[in-house]
Structure formats: C-alpha cells, structure tokens
Amino acid sequence: MSDDRRLDVLRAIVEDYVQTQEPVGSRVLVERHALGVSPATIRNDMAALEEAGFIAQPHTSAGRVPTDKGYRMFVDRLSTIKPLSSPERRAIQQFLADAVDLDDVVDRSVRLLSQLTQQVAVVQYPSLRRSALRHLELVPVGDTRLLVVIITDTGRVEQRTLELDAPVAEHVVPELRARLNAAVAGRRLVDLPEPLEQMALAFAAEDRPLVHRVVRVVEDTLAEATEERVVMAGASHLARSGTDFSLTIRPVLEALEEQVVLLRLLTEMAEDTAGVTVRIGHENQHAGLAETSFVATGYGGDGEALARIGSLGPTRMDYAGTIASVRAVARYLSRILAG
Amino acid sequence: MSDDRRLDVLRAIVEDYVQTQEPVGSRVLVERHALGVSPATIRNDMAALEEAGFIAQPHTSAGRVPTDKGYRMFVDRLSTIKPLSSPERRAIQQFLADAVDLDDVVDRSVRLLSQLTQQVAVVQYPSLRRSALRHLELVPVGDTRLLVVIITDTGRVEQRTLELDAPVAEHVVPELRARLNAAVAGRRLVDLPEPLEQMALAFAAEDRPLVHRVVRVVEDTLAEATEERVVMAGASHLARSGTDFSLTIRPVLEALEEQVVLLRLLTEMAEDTAGVTVRIGHENQHAGLAETSFVATGYGGDGEALARIGSLGPTRMDYAGTIASVRAVARYLSRILAG
DNA sequence: ATTAGCACTCCGGGTCGGTGAGTGCCATGC
DNA sequence: GCATGGCACTCACCGACCCGGAGTGCTAAT
Numbered sequence: 001m002s003d004d005r006r007l008d009v010l011r012a013i014v015e016d017y018v019q020t021q022e023p024v025g026s027r028v029l030v031e032r033h034a035l036g037v038s039p040a041t042i043r044n045d046m047a048a049l050e051e052a053g054f055i056a057q058p059h060t061s062a063g064r065v066p067t068d069k070g071y072r073m074f075v076d077r078l079s080t081i082k083p084l085s086s087p088e089r090r091a092i093q094q095f096l097a098d099a100v101d102l103d104d105v106v107d108r109s110v111r112l113l114s115q116l117t118q119q120v121a122v123v124q125y126p127s128l129r130r131s132a133l134r135h136l137e138l139v140p141v142g143d144t145r146l147l148v149v150i151i152t153d154t155g156r157v158e159q160r161t162l163e164l165d166a167p168v169a170e171h172v173v174p175e176l177r178a179r180l181n182a183a184v185a186g187r188r189l190v191d192l193p194e195p196l197e198q199m200a201l202a203f204a205a206e207d208r209p210l211v212h213r214v215v216r217v218v219e220d221t222l223a224e225a226t227e228e229r230v231v232m233a234g235a236s237h238l239a240r241s242g243t244d245f246s247l248t249i250r251p252v253l254e255a256l257e258e259q260v261v262l263l264r265l266l267t268e269m270a271e272d273t274a275g276v277t278v279r280i281g282h283e284n285q286h287a288g289l290a291e292t293s294f295v296a297t298g299y300g301g302d303g304e305a306l307a308r309i310g311s312l313g314p315t316r317m318d319y320a321g322t323i324a325s326v327r328a329v330a331r332y333l334s335r336i337l338a339g
Numbered sequence: 340m341s342d343d344r345r346l347d348v349l350r351a352i353v354e355d356y357v358q359t360q361e362p363v364g365s366r367v368l369v370e371r372h373a374l375g376v377s378p379a380t381i382r383n384d385m386a387a388l389e390e391a392g393f394i395a396q397p398h399t400s401a402g403r404v405p406t407d408k409g410y411r412m413f414v415d416r417l418s419t420i421k422p423l424s425s426p427e428r429r430a431i432q433q434f435l436a437d438a439v440d441l442d443d444v445v446d447r448s449v450r451l452l453s454q455l456t457q458q459v460a461v462v463q464y465p466s467l468r469r470s471a472l473r474h475l476e477l478v479p480v481g482d483t484r485l486l487v488v489i490i491t492d493t494g495r496v497e498q499r500t501l502e503l504d505a506p507v508a509e510h511v512v513p514e515l516r517a518r519l520n521a522a523v524a525g526r527r528l529v530d531l532p533e534p535l536e537q538m539a540l541a542f543a544a545e546d547r548p549l550v551h552r553v554v555r556v557v558e559d560t561l562a563e564a565t566e567e568r569v570v571m572a573g574a575s576h577l578a579r580s581g582t583d584f585s586l587t588i589r590p591v592l593e594a595l596e597e598q599v600v601l602l603r604l605l606t607e608m609a610e611d612t613a614g615v616t617v618r619i620g621h622e623n624q625h626a627g628l629a630e631t632s633f634v635a636t637g638y639g640g641d642g643e644a645l646a647r648i649g650s651l652g653p654t655r656m657d658y659a660g661t662i663a664s665v666r667a668v669a670r671y672l673s674r675i676l677a678g
Numbered sequence: 679a680t681t682a683g684c685a686c687t688c689c690g691g692g693t694c695g696g697t698g699a700g701t702g703c704c705a706t707g708c
Numbered sequence: 709g710c711a712t713g714g715c716a717c718t719c720a721c722c723g724a725c726c727c728g729g730a731g732t733g734c735t736a737a738t
Contacts, residue, residue, distance in 0.1 A: 025731050040681050043732070061687045061731050101498050103568075135478040139490065149496070151478065151488065157496050159440050229442075235574050236592035249588070253575035364700050379712050382701070400700050400718045 008035065009045045010054055011078040014066050018316050023063030068281035068315065071293070075278050075319045082320040084328050092116075096332050102126075102155035106231055109309065109333050114234025116325040119313035120256065122296075124266050125229040126154040126306040126337065128222050133184045133192075136218065138177045143167040148217050153186075154306065154337050160217050164210070172207050176214065179203075189222045230262045237313070251288030256312075261286050266308040269296045276323050281315045291315055295322045299330040300337045309333065347374065348384045349393055350417040353405050357655050362402030407620035407654065410632070414617050414658045421659040423667050431455075435671050441465075441494035445570055448648065448672050453573025455664040458652035459595065461635075463605050464568040465493040465645040465676065467561050472523045472531075475557065477516045482506045487556050492525075493645065493676050499556050503549070511546050515553065518542075528561045569601045576652070590627030595651075600625050605647040608635045615662050620654045630654055634661045638669040639676045648672065 012033045016024040026039040026046060035042065046064055049055045054070035057063065066074070084092075095112055099105040106123050113121035131152035139147040146162040179202060183195040196215045203211050235256065238249050255261045264285065269277035276297040282290050294312045298305020309330050311322050351372040355363040365378040365385060374381065385403055388394045393409035396402065405413070423431075434451055438444040445462050452460035470491035478486040485501040518541060522534040535554045542550050574595065577588050594600045604623065608616035615636040621629050633651045637644020648669050650661050 023731090027731080038681055039731095040683095041679085044680085047733080057732085059688065062689075063731065101500070134480065135476075135486070137474075137476050137478075137488070139474040139476075141473065147474070147490070149476070149488070149490065151486070151498070155498065155500075157488065157498055159490070159494065159496055161440070161494075233596065236589055236596055239589040239592060250575055250578040253578060257572060257575055362700090366700080377712050378700095379714090380710085383711085386702080396701085398719065401720075402700065 005035070005037075006045045006049060007073075007078060008033075009042060010049055010066075010070060010073060013046075013049075013055060013064055014070065014074045014078070017066055018318055021316060023058055023065050025063035028063075066316075068283065071280045071315055071319070072283075075280070075323075079320045079323075082324050084324055088116075089328065092328060093332050096329075096336050099336070102157075105155075105333070105336055109329055110231050110233040113309065113311055113325060113329045114237065116329070117311045117313065117318075117322045118234075118240075119237050119311050119317065119322065120232060120234045121309075121311050122230060122232050122256075122262055122266065123309045124263070124307040125231075126152070126156055126300055127228065128152060128156065128158065129189045130301065130304065130306055131156065132186055132188045134186075136177070136180045136184055138173050138180075138214070140168055140173060146173075146214070148214060148221075150218065150221060154300065158221050160221055162213060162217055164213075168210065169207065172203075172210060176203075176207075176211060180214070180218075184218075192219065192222070228259075228263050230259055230266070232256055232262065248288075248291050252292060255286050255288040265289075265294055265312075266296060266310060269294075269308065269310075276327055278319065278323070293317055293319075295319070295326050297326055297330045299333045301334075306337070344374070344376070345384045345388060346412075346417060347372075348381060349388055349405070349409060350413060352385075352388075352394060352403055353409060353413045353417070356405055357657055360655060362397055362404050364402035367402075405655075407622065410619045410654055410658070411622075414619070414662075418659045418662075421663050423663055428667065431667060432671050435668075435675050438675070441496075444494070444672070444675055448668055449570050449572040452648065452650055452664060452668045453576065455668070456650045456652065456657075456661045457573075457579075458576050458650050458656065458661065459571060459573045460648075460650050461569060461571050461595075461601055461605065462648045463602070463646040464570075465491070465495055465639055466567065467491060467495065467497065468528045469640065469643065469645055470495065471525055471527045473525075475516070475519045475523055477512050477519070477553070479507055479512055485512075485553070487553060487560075489557065489560060493639065497560050499560055501552060501556055503552075507549065508546065511542075511549060515542075515546075515550060519553070519557075523557075531558065531561070567598075567602050569598055569605070571595055571601065587627075587630050591631060594625050594627040604628075604633055604651075605635060605649060608633075608647065608649075615666055617658065617662070632656055632658075634658070634665050636665055636669045638672045640673075645676070 009029070012029055012035070013024050016029065016032060026042040029035065029042055030037065030039050046055065049070075050057070050064065053067060054073060055064040056067050058065060092112060096105065096108055099108050106125060110121045110123040113123070131154050133150065134153045135151040137149040137151070139149065141147050141161070144164045144167055146164060146168060148160045148162060150158045179199050183199040184192060187195065196219070200208065200211045200215060235253060238252055265279075268285070269279065276295060279294045281293060284290065284292065284294060291314060292312055293315045294310055296308050296310030298308050300306030309326065311326050313322065348368070351368055351374070352363050355368065355371060365381040368374065368381055369376065369378050385394065388409075389396070389403065392406060393412060394403040395406050397404060431451060435444065435447055438447050445464060449460045449462040452462070470493050472489065473492045474490040476488040476490070478488065480486050480500070483503045483506055485503060485507060487499045487501060489497045518538050522538040523531060526534065535558070539547065539550045539554060574592060577591055604625070607624075608618065615634060618633045620632060623629065623631065623633060630653060631651055632654045633649055635647050635649030637647050639645030648665065650665050652661065
C-alpha cells in the first residue's frame with residue numbers, strides 16, 4: 001500500500017478545503033494536483049483515510065472534509081514552512097518600532113498580527129511575575145493616601161492606592177522610596193521577599209507598620225491573578241463573508257471576552273517555549289472554541305517566555321501562514337522589548 | 340384629527356417592535372394596548388404616520404416598522420424614564436468600588452454597562468488634556484535613557500522614554516524632578532506652558548537642553564492624539580440570536596475596531612454635557628453603523644466632562660432602559676474617580 | 679494495485695399552490 | 709367629521725414535489 005500517496009492526498013484535501021471552503025471530491029483533486037492517478041484510485045485512498053479518521057464526509061455523496069485529526073496530521077507532518085517576504089518583515093519591524101510605550105507596543109502587535117493573519121489576534125502583557133523591577137515610586141496623595149507605582153523593565157506600569165489610618169510622617173516617604181528602590185531594582189519577583197524583609201528592619205519601630213503595608217502591596221500586586229492582562233483584536237474577521245461559521249460566532253465571541261478563557265488558552269500552551277504551539281478544534285477545552293484553532297508562541301525573555309501571543313481562527317485556516325506570522329511578530333516583539 | 344392618539348399609536352408600535360422584533364399590525368396593536376378603538380381606525384392613523392415618515396412597511400401587506408425618524412420622535416417625546424431598582428444601583432456601586440486602579444475601573448465599567456444593556460459598551464479613558472497632574476517621575480535607565488512617567492489625578496499613567504545624546508549629569512535628575520513637580524502639581528494642561536517655561540530658567544545653561552527636552556515630552560504626551568484611549572466590551576451581544584442583524588455584523592465590528600471611529604462617535608456627542616445623547620441609525624456618520632443606535636453621556640469632572648461612556652445596539656433597542664443604565668454607570672463612575 | 683464503468687444517494691435549487699396576516703378603501707353609523 | 713365593519717387584494721411564507729448534478733462505493737477488467 002502506498003502510504004506516501006495517501007498522505008499526499010490528505011495534504012491536497014486540506015489545502016484545497018482551506019482554500020475553497022467546500023468539501024473536496026476525487027475528481028477536482030486529481031485535476032488540481034498532479035497526483036498522477038485516476039479519481040477511482042483516489043477514492044480508495046480516501047476511503048482508507050476516512051477509516052483512519054483523518055477525513056469525513058458531511059453527508060453521503062458529498063466530498064471529503066478534514067477532521068481535527070486530519071488537520072493535526074497536516075500541521076505535524078505535512079505542512080511546510082512559509083517564510084515571510086523581506087518587505088513584509090521590514091514593514092512589521094517598522095510598525096512596531098514606532099510604538100511609544102508598552103501599551104502602544106502591545107496594541108500595535110495585536111493589530112498587526114490580526115491584520116497579517118486575517119484572524120483574531122491575542123496578546124498577553126509581559127508577566128509582572130517574571131519581569132524584573134525597574135523602579136518603585138511612592139506618591140503621597142492628600143494626607144492619608146499613598147500611591148504606589150511599580151515599573152518593570154519591560155515598561156509595564158502598575159499602580160495601587162494605599163489608604164492609611166494616620167497621616168504619613170514627612171521624612172519617611174523619601175527614605176522608604178530610596179531604600180525600596182535599592183532593595184528591588186533589577187530583581188525579579190521570586191527574589192524579592194528576602195531583600196524587602198531586610199530593608200524593613202532598617203526603619204524605626206514606629207514606622208514599621210507603614211513600611212510593611214507598602215511591602216505587602218508591592219508583593220500582592222506582583223502576585224495577583226489580575227496581573228495577567230490580555231488584549232484582543234480582529235474580532236470582525238470572525239464574520240468573514242460566505243461562511244456558515246457565522247452561525248457559531250456568538251459562543252466564540254463570548255469565549256474571547258472572558259479574560260479567564262483567553263488566559264487558559266494561552267497558558268495551557270506554555271510547555272513548548274521555543275516553538276509554536278497549535279491547538280486544533282476540540283483540542284481546545286472550551287466548548288465554544290470547538291470549531292476554531294489557536295496558534296501561539298511565547299515572546300520576550302531568553303529561555304523562559306515573558307508572555308504569549310497567538311492567533312485564533314476557524315479550524316480551516318492557513319496553518320503555515322498563520323504560524324509564520326505568529327512567529328515573526330513574536331520575534332520582533334521580543335526584540336523591541338529587549339532593546 | 341386626534342394627534343394625541345397617533346402618537347400613542349407610534350409609541351405602541353415602537354414598544355411592540357422593540358420587544359417582538361417583528362413588524363406590527365393593526366390587530367395585535369389594539370389587542371396588546373388599551374387603545375379603545377378598532378383596528379380600522381388604527382389603520383388610518385398608521386397611514387398618516389407612514390405619510391409623515393415615522394413608520395414604514397417592509398413590503399405590502401406586512402405590518403409596520405418604525406423608521407429612524409420614528410425612533411427619534413420616540414426618544415425625544417414619547418419614552419418615559421425607567422429608573423433602576425435600588426438593588427441594581429447597589430450592585431453597580433459595589434462592583435465599581437472593588438476596582439483596584441484606573442485600568443480596572445474602566446474595565447469594570449465597560450463590562451458592567453455591556454452586561455446591563457446587553458449591548459456593546461464603550462468607555463473612553465479620562466482625557467489627559469482635561470485632567471490635572473498629580474505627579475511627574477523621572478527614572479534614569481542605563482546611561483543615556485530617561486523614563487518620564489506622568490500620573491494624573493484620575494489615576495491615569497502615561498510613560499515615555501527619552502533617548503539622550505549624552506549621559507545625564509547625576510545632580511540634574513533629582514533637581515529637575517523636584518522643580519517639575521512643584522511646577523505642575525495640581526494644574527491642568529492648559530495652565531502648564533508658562534510655569535514650565537519659568538522653571539526651565541532656574542537651571543544652569545548647560546542643563547537647559549535636557550530640561551527642555553523633558554518639558555517637550557511632557558507637553559507632547561498631554562497633547563498627543565494618541566492620548567485618547569477607548570475600550571469596548573460586549574461585542575458578542577451583536578450576534579444576538581434570531582436576528583437578521585447578524586448579516587450586518589461585520590461592518591459594525593469593523594467600525595468598532597477603529598479607535599478613530601469610536602472616538603468620533605463619542606466626541607461628536609459632546610455638546611450636551613449634562614444629559615444623555617442619542618444617535619439613531621443614519622444619524623451616525625459611519626456607514627457601517629447605519630442600523631445601530633448609540634447612547635452616550637459624559638462622566639467625571641464638574642461641568643465639563645472628563646470623558647464619555649456609551650452603549651451601542653441595533654436601532655430597535657430598549658432606549659429607556661439603555662439611557663437609564665448609561666446614566667447610572669456614568670454617575671457612579673464619576674463618583675469613584677472623584678473619591 | 680490501478681482503473682473504467684455503473685448504479686445509487688442525496689443535497690440544492692426551482693416551481694407551484696395554499697394559507698394567513700395585513701392592508702386600503704368604501705359605505706355606513708353616530 | 710370621525711370611527712367602524714366589511715371586503716377584496718397583495719404578498720411573504722411554507723410544505724410538497726421534482727429534477728439535475730456531484731460524488732460515492734462496488735465490481736470487473738487490466
């Protein structure tokens with residue numbers, strides 16, 4: 001049995017179906033691809049592929065459609081890398097380089113990726129937990145409030161307001177600011193508790209409560225679940241014309257509006273740090289995403305990724321192109337953040 | 340001619356149509372509303388209303404549907420205010436009060452409003468231009484870069500990185516920071532140029548270039564077009580089941596993804612500061628929004644609004660309820676920001 | 679192992695009446 | 709002069725029906 005040709009047939013089916021969005025039959029298959037055999041032969045192969053679960057027919061006497069398993073095989077073994085053209089690369093780089101601050105970088109990235117893939121793009125902000133601290137700022141507000149501002153080396157800024165019982169002693173704030181910064185600058189979250197503990201000891205007993213509260217806020221902010229921010233763009237691509245997919249658009253939009261779902265989507269793909277991860281159809285846990293695929297990778301950080309970026313579309317998507325785009329944007333994004 | 344009854348009929352048509360989403364005929368009208376006359380009479384009134392352009396029929400021998408003009412009349416003269424229940428109010432208040440910083444406040448507001456109205460919600464960040472400055476922070480990064488952080492009294496934070504030609508002189512940064520803050524604290528953008536000018540004079544000539552560059556960055560940031568940030572939530576409500584509206588979903592989503600369009604939508608309604616503004620169907624400039632209505636109002640600031648918040652849905656929406664929700668969220672939002 | 683031939687299935691689109699909701703108009707009544 | 713009952717008319721909608729075409733699976737021949 002010519003196993004090779006069967007895989008060729010599978011590849012051809014996936015490629016045709018992705019392009020035409022219509023079940024593909026044996027005749028058009030031999031016409032459009034140089035398979036060198038007759039439709040009847042293809043039919044036999046198709047029967048075998050169906051038996052093996054790679055393709056299915058929507059109804060008797062219709063062409064074949066790839067199953068999730070078929071797409072899986074396609075991305076794992078059949079699809080070839082599709083490098084971006086060099087003008088494309090330059091355009092990406094330029095567009096991202098014009099960003100003015102982190103919000104802008106993230107915003108531009110997500111729009112760019114959505115534009116490139118013609119799908120929904122998702123970008124996670126650099127994790128606070130895994131970033132290093134660049135600066136801590138304390139700003140007294142009125143008498144009894146203290147604004148704590150945290151700036152990371154990726155440019156991310158978080159702020160929390162602290163309500164105090166008593167007015168702050170004048171001299172404490174500058175000293176605390178100085179010592180805090182000395183203690184945290186350049187360190188990552190995991191390395192923080194001890195230096196902060198040490199630092200607190202340097203203060204007079206009467207100032208300790210304040211110091212501890214500030215330390216507490218900093219630690220909480222960095223550890224909080226809310227630290228994980230995600231942005232999305234390109235939802236309109238879900239309503240691409242000429243697709244029954246629009247029937248399923250509601251649950252998909254709903255899923256995408258739940259930060260929790262998005263985060264799980266991104267973080268569940270965390271194992272494979274260097275490469276690109278692909279989740280196809282039902283491989284996604286969320287029910288609303290059963291007819292979508294998600295392509296993601298990490299960015300920032302050397303070795304361990306700072307955060308993730310991905311693209312979501314119908315299972316019948318251009319995997320090669322999407323993978324290439326996701327990878328490219330992630331690469332330039334990393335470069336910007338490191339620069 | 341009983342003009343009053345005609346308006347009653349119009350009101351009845353709008354209310355019925357909003358509820359059922361189906362063209363409403365003369366029979367069901369007299370059945371569902373206590374109009375005290377026969378269908379034939381209603382039919383005469385309907386003919387008059389159609390003549391006047393308030394209603395239309397999709398095709399001969401179908402019921403009537405309100406036109407944009409009909410909705411306009413309805414919101415201007417016919418709809419009654421629908422106050423929120425007091426548990427609802429408490430829930431809103433509580434939900435917003437739990438917010439941890441400005442991003443969180445805005446995020447919660449937009450989600451809340453989308454939840455309340457079951458439509459798309461849009462919230463604009465408090466304008467930098469109209470806010471007062473709370474604090475300016477300068478953080479040296481490496482030798483030749485300076486991070487400028489701007490914090491407003493609404494809690495908004497903006498940051499810009501400044502690339503310098505030469506290493507910064509050690510002593511300049513603390514002094515500049517102190518003087519800058521003295522100059523700007525509590526002032527609004529329009530009041531800034533002069534004090535900043537004054538301040539710069541206090542520095543030695545050799546430090547002037549640096550000082551001027553920092554001043555420049557601050558002023559630019561506050562004046563920039565990109566200062567206007569808008570967030571959106573509830574797009575999934577656009578795909579509400581059982582509506583041909585889903586055919587038009589694409590252009591609407593596209594419009595909503597353009598910051599520019601959103602901003603124009605919000606700012607074009609700026610005249611009426613205290614009340615709620617409603618734009619119906621074709622009154623919206625953007626072509627993709629011809630079948631939607633937008634309800635917006637300002638929030639924050641006394642007198643002049645700091646920013647705007649609104650809700651967008653199909654023209655056949657519950658105007659009274661939407662107006663009430665938008666107003667309520669805006670009110671509590673203002674309160675939080677002032678607190 | 680491949681292929682030509684063939685019978686079979688079933689989707690999609692088109693046609694065709696029947697039904698019912700809704701209208702417009704007219705003649706009548708208060 | 710306004711409201712009303714009656715009535716003919718118009719369409720959209722729905723189900724039944726039919727037909728063509730695409731695609732398959734099977735079998736027999738190479």
